[in-house]
Amino acid sequence: MAKKFMYVNRKPPYGTIYALESLEVVLIGAAFDQDVSLAFIGDGVYQLTKGQDTKAIGQKNFSPVYSALGDYEVTKIYIEKESLEERGLTLDDLQHLVWEDEDDDWAEKDSIRLVSRAELADVLDDQDVLLSF
Amino acid sequence: MSLLHTVNKSPFESNTFDACLNLAKSGSTVLLIEDGVYAATTGNSVADKIKNTTDINFCVLGPDAQARGIEGKLAEGIKVVDYEGFVDLVAEHDAVQAWL
Numbered sequence: 633m634a635k636k637f638m639y640v641n642r643k644p645p646y647g648t649i650y651a652l653e654s655l656e657v658v659l660i661g662a663a664f665d666q667d668v669s670l671a672f673i674g675d676g677v678y679q680l681t682k683g684q685d686t687k688a689i690g691q692k693n694f695s696p697v698y699s700a701l702g703d704y705e706v707t708k709i710y711i712e713k714e715s716l717e718e719r720g721l722t723l724d725d726l727q728h729l730v731w732e733d734e735d736d737d738w739a740e741k742d743s744i745r746l747v748s749r750a751e752l753a754d755v756l757d758d759q760d761v762l763l764s765f
Numbered sequence: 766m767s768l769l770h771t772v773n774k775s776p777f778e779s780n781t782f783d784a785c786l787n788l789a790k791s792g793s794t795v796l797l798i799e800d801g802v803y804a805a806t807t808g809n810s811v812a813d814k815i816k817n818t819t820d821i822n823f824c825v826l827g828p829d830a831q832a833r834g835i836e837g838k839l840a841e842g843i844k845v846v847d848y849e850g851f852v853d854l855v856a857e858h859d860a861v862q863a864w865l
Contacts (some may be wrong), residue, residue, distance in 0.1 A: 644775055646832050647800030673773050678803065688828030688847070695834070719777065720838070723793025757766035 633747075635760040636667045641676035643765065645688065645695070651679045652694050654765035662704035667761075669708035670701075677715050680726040695727070700726060702731030702743055709743045712752050768793045772801035773865060776811045777863040778787035783814075785864040796846070796854060805830070806838045815840055822835035827852060 639658050639742065639752040661668060673677060686693040698732070701709070709729055716722065729743040746753065768855065770789050774781040782804050789795055797805050804811055805825040815823050827845040828834045846854065855861055 642778075642805065644800050645835065646829075647773070647775070675778050675812070677811070677832060683834035683837070684832060685834070686832040689832045691832065693832070718810050719803070720812065721807060725838075 634665060634667045634708065636669070637661060637761045638756065638759040639668070639670045640756075640764045641670065641672045641679060642674045642761060644675040644678040645684070645759050646689065650765045651676075652692075654763075655694055656707060657763065657765075658701070659700060659704060662701075662706055668706050668761055669710060669755070670706065671710045671712070671755070673712040673752070674706065674713050675715075675719075675741050677711060677719065677721060677726070680683065680711070680716055680729075681721075682727055698727055701727060705731075707731040707741070708745065710745050710747050710752055710755055712749060713746050716746075767858050769854050769861045770795045771837060771861065771863045773799035773863075774803065775800040776804040776814075777809075781815070781864045782860045785862075786814060786818060786821075788862075789821055790845050792822075794822040794854060794858060796826065796851065798829055798851075802830045802833060802835065803827065805840055805843050806835050808838070812840060815843070819831045824850075824854065 639654055640655050645651040684693055684695040730740045731743050732738045733741050770785050772782050772785050804823050812814040824844045824846050827847050
């Protein structure tokens with residue numbers, strides 16, 4: 633029986649190692665065939681901004697890796713609406729993440745689910761395991 | 766006597782930026798670096814703090830803004846500096862206060 637795993641991301645990228653560590657654990661965890669979802673709240677929403685270019689700071693730009701999550705069957709990415717709004721961001725500022733549904737003739741579907749704080753609270757409440765970064 | 770202040774924390778998850786503004790004097794410079802660069806973006810709940818503080822020079826470290834994909838969202842009037850510009854700022858001021 634697959635358990636529901638949720639990775640809760642609250643830190644912006646590059647300033648600390650949390651965002652990259654979370655992404656690596658998600659990719660490792662994807663091998664275990666569980667029901668995985670990701671939540672981005674607070675400054676965590678900055679992890680998904682478009683146009684990241686880390687050449688000048690000498691760190692690896694790991695933002696393109698998020699677009700590979702669909703291939704690892706990580707298809708539920710929750711973004712807290714209030715966190716985006718507080719930061720003057722909209723979904724257009726974030727990467728467009730998709731996955732291909734093999735049960736629906738490989739139709740491309742959106743991975744990102746924009747949810748309110750109250751809705752996200754219910755999603756959290758429904759998990760078996762929560763991993764916080 | 767004029768100080769260079771650096772802030773490296775996001776204004777949304779820490780009070781470091783506020784602590785800096787509380788003690789930064791007129792004519793001093795605040796350089797936003799690392800996760801501090803988010804304070805320089807527009808359209809959010811902290812944008813007014815820079816807008817309403819007209820007697821302080823606000824700068825942002827370009828490489829850190831580029832890394833985070835926010836270069837196009839920086840508030841008007843904020844000077845973008847590179848690492849050499851950072852060194853110049855240090856040289857131009859009497860001392861550096863790093864708000865961590």
